Amino acid sequence: MRFDKALLIFRKDWREIRRNWQVIGPMIVVPLLLSVMLPVLIGLVPSFTSTQNSSTRDLESVLRGLPNNIREEVSGLSGQEIVFYIMISYFFAPFFLIIPVMASTVIASDSFAGEKERRTIEALLASPISDGELLLGKILVSFIPSMFVTFGSFIVYSTVVISTSAYVFGALVMPPLAVWIPMIFGLTPVLSLTAIGLTVIISSRVKGFREAQQISGLLLIPIIILVLGQVSGALILGPLIVGLLILVFAAIDLAVFVIGVRLFRREEILSKLA
Amino acid sequence: MPRNVAVEAEDLIRRFNSFTAVDRLSFRVDEGEVFGFLGPNGAGKTTTVRMLACLLSPSEGSCKIGGYDVSREPLKVREIVGLLTENPSLYEKLTAYENMDFFAEAYGLTDLQEKKSRIAELLEFFDLWERRNDKAGTFSKGMKQKLAIARALVHRPPVILLDEPTSGLDPESARSIRDLIKKLSSQDRSTILLCTHRLEDAEKLCSRVMIVNQGRSIIVGSITDLANRMGGQKVLLVTLKDTSLKTVEAVGSLPHVKEVVQASPNQLTITVDDFDSVTPLVVKSIVESGGMILTVNPLIPSLEDAYLKLIKEAKH
Numbered sequence: 245m246r247f248d249k250a251l252l253i254f255r256k257d258w259r260e261i262r263r264n265w266q267v268i269g270p271m272i273v274v275p276l277l278l279s280v281m282l283p284v285l286i287g288l289v290p291s292f293t294s295t296q297n298s299s300t301r302d303l304e305s306v307l308r309g310l311p312n313n314i315r316e317e318v319s320g321l322s323g324q325e326i327v328f329y330i331m332i333s334y335f336f337a338p339f340f341l342i343i344p345v346m347a348s349t350v351i352a353s354d355s356f357a358g359e360k361e362r363r364t365i366e367a368l369l370a371s372p373i374s375d376g377e378l379l380l381g382k383i384l385v386s387f388i389p390s391m392f393v394t395f396g397s398f399i400v401y402s403t404v405v406i407s408t409s410a411y412v413f414g415a416l417v418m419p420p421l422a423v424w425i426p427m428i429f430g431l432t433p434v435l436s437l438t439a440i441g442l443t444v445i446i447s448s449r450v451k452g453f454r455e456a457q458q459i460s461g462l463l464l465i466p467i468i469i470l471v472l473g474q475v476s477g478a479l480i481l482g483p484l485i486v487g488l489l490i491l492v493f494a495a496i497d498l499a500v501f502v503i504g505v506r507l508f509r510r511e512e513i514l515s516k517l518a
Numbered sequence: 519m520p521r522n523v524a525v526e527a528e529d530l531i532r533r534f535n536s537f538t539a540v541d542r543l544s545f546r547v548d549e550g551e552v553f554g555f556l557g558p559n560g561a562g563k564t565t566t567v568r569m570l571a572c573l574l575s576p577s578e579g580s581c582k583i584g585g586y587d588v589s590r591e592p593l594k595v596r597e598i599v600g601l602l603t604e605n606p607s608l609y610e611k612l613t614a615y616e617n618m619d620f621f622a623e624a625y626g627l628t629d630l631q632e633k634k635s636r637i638a639e640l641l642e643f644f645d646l647w648e649r650r651n652d653k654a655g656t657f658s659k660g661m662k663q664k665l666a667i668a669r670a671l672v673h674r675p676p677v678i679l680l681d682e683p684t685s686g687l688d689p690e691s692a693r694s695i696r697d698l699i700k701k702l703s704s705q706d707r708s709t710i711l712l713c714t715h716r717l718e719d720a721e722k723l724c725s726r727v728m729i730v731n732q733g734r735s736i737i738v739g740s741i742t743d744l745a746n747r748m749g750g751q752k753v754l755l756v757t758l759k760d761t762s763l764k765t766v767e768a769v770g771s772l773p774h775v776k777e778v779v780q781a782s783p784n785q786l787t788i789t790v791d792d793f794d795s796v797t798p799l800v801v802k803s804i805v806e807s808g809g810m811i812l813t814v815n816p817l818i819p820s821l822e823d824a825y826l827k828l829i830k831e832a833k834h
Contacts, residue, residue: 249624256609256620263611367607367669370571371624372596511574 245380249373253381254388257355261385267354271347275393278339279401286331287408310334311480317420325413332405333419337427337481338470343397344436345467347390349460352440355382356447357456360513369510379444379508386440391433398428426486434493439463441500448507522549524677524709525570529579532565532733539565541733542579549676550707552699554720554727558829562733563713564604567679570711571601583677597626600675602683606666610655614646614665617654618672625673640668643698659686667695671702678702681713692719699723717822727821729828736828745819751776753817754788754800759810761786768807772799784812 261267307315307326314334318326359365368378402419409417442463447456473479525547532540540562547553555563568574570581572592580587586594609617618637627633641647644664649657654665663686670678683699684692696719702708703723714720720727721741728738737744758765761780769788770778774796777789790796793816804811 252620252623256612256616259616260609260611362610363605364607364609366573366603366605367601367621367666368624369573370596370599370601370603371621372593372626373624374593510572 245374245376247380249377250380250384253373253378254384257382257385258389261351261354261389264354267350270350271389271393274346275343275397275400278336278343279397280404282336282339283332283401283404283408287328287405287412311482313482314480322413325417328409328412329417332417333423334480335471335474336401337419337423338467338474340394340398340401340428341432341435341467341470342464344390344394344432345439345463347393348386348436348439349443349463350457351389352382352386352443353447353453353456353460355385356444357450358453360447361452365513369513375508375510376505379505383437383440383444386443387433387436390436394428394432394436398424422483423481423486426483426490427481430490431486431493434490434497437497438493438500441497441504444504445500445507448504448513523547524549524551525553525581525583525711527566527570527579527581530566530569530576530581531578532562532569532574533577539733540569540576543730543733543735544579545728545735545738547709547711549709550703551726552703552710552712552724554724555711555713555730556715556717556720556727556825557730560732561730563730564681565733566730567601567681567711567713570679571599572596597673598676600670600673600678602667602670602678602680604681606662608654608662608665608669611653613651613653614641614657615650617665618669621669622672625675627673636672636674640671644668660688660691663687664691664695667698674706675708677709677711679711679713682715683712684714684716684719696722717820717825721821729825731829741821744824745821751789752791752793752819754786754790754793754797755781755813755815755817756786756788756800756804757812757814758784758786758804759812760784762808765804765807765809768803769800772796772803775800787817 307318307330310330314330317333318329321329359368373381406416406418409415439460443456443460446459450456450459470479470481474481479485523546525545527546528544530540530543531538543562543566545553555566557563565574569576569588570583572588572595575589580589582588583595584598586598588595609620612620615637618641619633622633622637627636638647641650644667646661646665646668649661654662657665663683667680667683670680680699684695687695699710699712700723703710710723712720712724724741726738726740727744729736729744761784766778766780766786769775769786774791775788776791779787781787788800790800797814797816801811801814
């Protein structure tokens with residue numbers, strides 16, 4: 245395995261991807277919505293409208309479903325502060341799992357299935373680059389930008405949250421780091437690798453980028469379930485749950501990559517050419 | 519002096535489930551030779567090229583390129599083969615230079631100066647240097663084809679597989695490609711396997727051709743051999759100022775003249791056994807009978823005649 249050849253694939257794919265708005269567009273818009281728009285709206289809108297009391301009343305029912313430790317965290321805060329804190333600390337956390345899954349599936353679909361669709365794969369496969377180098381290069385180009393976007397979004401999100409809380413409440417509110425740090429730096433990488441591995445498998449079975457992306461989009465369903473679990477209070481992303489999820493996804497990664505490597509064969513790819 | 523064998527295929531078979539795309543194909547291509555691979559659509563040409571380029575593995579049989587076995591040493595084979603695929607297979611969002619740069623590095627041209635000068639040499643040859651910073655997606659079909667050929671040659675491969683190299687090119691560009699192929703073969707001693715539908719290309723470039731149909735080899739040989747073997751009878755076309763019955767009878771009475779037909783008021787088609795020995799006798803006889811000759815043309819059977827005849831025969 246020659247790492248320089250994998251890096252060559254990475255550089256080539258990244259050059260192509262950054263000029264492709266079909267890929268770059270969602271990678272900019274979705275993180276911006278989640279990391280800037282949502283916290284700003286939650287922080288600022290209630291202060292400009294007269295819905296504070298009703299939203300606090302709504303939240304009281306939600307609060308009853310939350311674990312004791314979270315209720316203790318918000319004790320002594322005003323209604324609007326509770327809404328803001330609960331939202332930015334817990335309810336938005338699973339949304340941040342959408343970013344690496346979305347980014348890595350969009351890039352991986354383009355990199356694997358897109359190359360077949362555009363019929364550029366034949367010349368690439370005829371070059372003296374081994375299957376392993378090719379696979380590694382394409383995994384890197386899906387993984388690295390998606391991690392950049394995720395980490396960048398987290399930094400932007402934290403900055404927006406701190407600024408908004410300072411502006412609205414005159415105090416600095418930060419997402420609980422015991423949950424967010426392992427989630428962003430532990431869970432999102434393994435989740436991203438799962439998404440890439442599954443996209444590799446899907447891409448080897450389909451002919452085009454759109455088909456691969458549509459099927460890969462199904463990977464968001466477990467995250468949406470997580471969001472619903474969080475909102476209903478049935479499953480709160482605490483440090484323990486995050487740790488467990490890291491282990492589960494690491495195990496899934498291993499299985500998915502063993503299958504993915506087996507399926508990533510030149511002949512298999514060429515036989516599916518449109 | 520015997521030449522080294524650059525490509526050697528023995529009983530190559532490739533099956534796709536129950537369908538046999540290539541059926542016991544055997545051939546040898548010498549170093550520096552331009553070998554034509556002719557056949558109708560679906561004959562198995564592209565599948566064979568894909569096996570030679572290590573994109574598909576043979577179901578049975580073996581193939582060696584430059585002494586390396588395509589099944590056992592695919593990376594070595596890929597290093598010494600330049601491939602022009604049926605489709606240009608270019609990265610349309612990358613510039614012409616970036617396309618070349620990527621493949622130069624992929625094929626091991628890591629020395630920066632060497633890489634730059636090789637890319638410049640090829641892009642200049644193909645008149646693409648001025649457009650080097652334009653995305654390949656903005657190129658015309660012909661320009662894409664030229665860029666794809668340049669890419670296939672970037673690492674100076676000793677064995678070059680060209681699938682329809684002049685397809686989509688204007689006559690001038692097609693001619694420059696043919697000239698390049700001749701130069702690669704004669705000066706650089708590159709071995710070229712040319713897959714083409716354009717019999718004109720095969721006639722002008724190939725020392726030998728193989729005609730394939732339904733995955734099987736029908737015939738292998740030099741262009742002249744093939745045309746002579748398959749092209750039918752040898753015919754002399756003589757244009758006269760005027761024809762007379764006396765002239766027709768005089769020519770018809772010559773030994774080794776099989777038939778004389780007055781094709782038009784001033785043309786005779788004369789079927790002969792052999793051009794070299796009979797043509798002077800025919801000319802002499804016409805002049806002696808009072809005929810005034812304007813032109814004498816031997817109608818040499820073309821590769822196209824031979825090809826069409828063979829394919830027709832293979833279908834029946």
